[in-house]
Amino acid sequence: MTITPAQIQSASQALRSVLRFDYPADSVLSRYFRDLPELGARDRAFVAEAVYGVLRRKRTLERLCGPEASTRHLVLAWLARIEGITLRQLGDGLHGRDTDFFAEIKGRDGGEPTLAESADLPDWLAERLLATLSPEQVVSLAQSLNRPAPLDLRVNTLKIDRDALMARLKTDGVACAPGRYSPTAVRLEGKPALQKHPLFLDGSFEVQDEGSQLLGYLLQPKRGEMVVDFCAGAGGKTLLLGALMRNSGRLYAFDVSDKRLSKLKPRMARSGLSNVHPVVIASENDPRVKRLAGKIDRVLVDAPCSGLGTLRRNPDLKWRQSPEALAELTVKQGAILASAARLVKPGGRLVYATCSLLPEENEAIVAAFLAANEGFVLLNAQDVLARQGITVECGEQLRLTPLAHDTDGFFAAVLERKA
Numbered sequence: 001m002t003i004t005p006a007q008i009q010s011a012s013q014a015l016r017s018v019l020r021f022d023y024p025a026d027s028v029l030s031r032y033f034r035d036l037p038e039l040g041a042r043d044r045a046f047v048a049e050a051v052y053g054v055l056r057r058k059r060t061l062e063r064l065c066g067p068e069a070s071t072r073h074l075v076l077a078w079l080a081r082i083e084g085i086t087l088r089q090l091g092d093g094l095h096g097r098d099t100d101f102f103a104e105i106k107g108r109d110g111g112e113p114t115l116a117e118s119a120d121l122p123d124w125l126a127e128r129l130l131a132t133l134s135p136e137q138v139v140s141l142a143q144s145l146n147r148p149a150p151l152d153l154r155v156n157t158l159k160i161d162r163d164a165l166m167a168r169l170k171t172d173g174v175a176c177a178p179g180r181y182s183p184t185a186v187r188l189e190g191k192p193a194l195q196k197h198p199l200f201l202d203g204s205f206e207v208q209d210e211g212s213q214l215l216g217y218l219l220q221p222k223r224g225e226m227v228v229d230f231c232a233g234a235g236g237k238t239l240l241l242g243a244l245m246r247n248s249g250r251l252y253a254f255d256v257s258d259k260r261l262s263k264l265k266p267r268m269a270r271s272g273l274s275n276v277h278p279v280v281i282a283s284e285n286d287p288r289v290k291r292l293a294g295k296i297d298r299v300l301v302d303a304p305c306s307g308l309g310t311l312r313r314n315p316d317l318k319w320r321q322s323p324e325a326l327a328e329l330t331v332k333q334g335a336i337l338a339s340a341a342r343l344v345k346p347g348g349r350l351v352y353a354t355c356s357l358l359p360e361e362n363e364a365i366v367a368a369f370l371a372a373n374e375g376f377v378l379l380n381a382q383d384v385l386a387r388q389g390i391t392v393e394c395g396e397q398l399r400l401t402p403l404a405h406d407t408d409g410f411f412a413a414v415l416e417r418k419a
Contacts, residue, residue, distance in 0.1 A: 005092070005094075008072070010039065011075045012071045014047050014050075015050070015051050015054055015075060017032060018316065025315070033047075050075050050079075053082060056120060056146045060081075060117065065077050073105075077105050079102075087103065118142075119138055119139050119141075121142055122318060124323050128358055128360075129141070144312075144401065145311040147312060148312060149313050149402070152188070152208060152209050152213075153187075154182070154206050154240060155186060155204070156204050156205060156243055158273070159202065159203060159272060166186055169186070175189035179210045180210070181210060181390055181407075182390070184240070184243075186205070206267070209407055212237065214400070215302065216240040216244055218351050218398065218412050221241050221245045222245065222297070223245055223246050224245075224248050225297035227299070228252045228292070228340070229251065229252070229302070230302075231302050231336065232260075232264065233260045233261075235264030235278075238253045239264075239268070239276075247272070248275060256283060264278055265278065284339035289343065293342045296348060297348050299349070299350045301340045301350070301353065303337065305329060305354035306325070308356050309410055310355050326360065326361070337366075338373075341373060341376065346418065347419040349417075351412055351415070352412065353410065375417055376415045377415070377418060379415070381397055381398040381413070382394050385398075397411065397412065398413075399411055
């Protein structure tokens, strides 16, 4: 691995833009690469890896370098201490003061780390996790969140079965294995570029974390039912629900963002689904929502949340979130769940889900909802999956973590309206 001075300079510049935390890291990097078309594929890969590497281990690196460290020093410290790169491997990549800094940081002792520094988390987040986990569990969970996520696919069972998809991928040199839990999951080795693969273009598969796929099986929609994906976003879970319904019945995809929902339309066209109806709503109290009150068999609420369960993919989120933003989110989550519940008909099912690890976004929201809505009961999520042949130790209210399940962090509660 040879690293050039230009690569270190590019990584430092990109990191400076990302650390302003004005926008998500992936969008900042996309814009950076768009503005510098002369960067080759290897340069872009190094820049992305360095930026995400520093974001994951920011507390450790700042403890070693000091809180006022330049982005250049953070990148060099990441290479030296996290990646274990030697001066010899850098070749002509360093000169003068950089060489001295690199040699010195290799052996520097930053002192005894705090728990939050050991976990590479902001203090407030480490404290929230300590409310339900031991210090050792917090560090173990954080370490699992600091590893890059694997790449999972979801098989579109309307077009192909899992064995046939895997056979075709292997023929094309893509190493893969069936997922541990979801019947439609395929886990890839490495990160092959598949956006131009014929089976992606014809809608035979989508990229979707295996944990996210299990939410569809918790909702368990059936042929001919009326189903609502209440916070559909770009529609990853909507597509799974449509396939589970065998493209029959009526599936509404609600979202307040026209921009997010617009990404669903080309995915629907590829998937072959014709039972999906995307609807842009003004809020959870939109008249179009109210018109469906008491008529819907199954409602999925994948609520807006802190996203802290997705830190393997979005490590910047732990630095961009705050206790103040979290307090606003929990108010919104409670309001959305209450509104979505009105749609469910007697005997119908409601699934509340987040990609958060924090009890205040998860169990606390569900407990408050059940206290205010005696017409709903909690079903055992693990049993709901087991009855479909899916064996996963996830608890009465589903909790998935990268540490225990090698998926993103997810929470879900399965609620049923009394008949």
